[in-house]
Amino acid sequence: MLLKKALGHILSCKDVSHLVSEMQERRLGRFEGWALRLHLMVCEACSRFEAQMRFLRDAMRRYRE
Numbered sequence: 001m002l003l004k005k006a007l008g009h010i011l012s013c014k015d016v017s018h019l020v021s022e023m024q025e026r027r028l029g030r031f032e033g034w035a036l037r038l039h040l041m042v043c044e045a046c047s048r049f050e051a052q053m054r055f056l057r058d059a060m061r062r063y064r065e
Contacts, residue, residue: 011039016046020053 011019016039019032028036040047 011035013039013043013046016040016043017049020046020050024053024057 016036019028019036022028040050
């Protein structure tokens with residue numbers, strides 16, 4: 001049932017950019033995380049965006065220390 005639901009909902013790049021930003025504030029749900037990882041495996045642009053956001057988050061964390 002969950003797989004059927006997941007296959008019926010494919011995230012757009014706009015959805016992914018929103019989820020990547022949301023990851024800064026909260027832990028994503030199981031379905032959100034799965035759908036995000038699936039999209040990042042096939043979308044080079046979103047993968048780069050996620051890597052850039054991760055870099056900035058880590059840089060800010062190091063700056064605070």
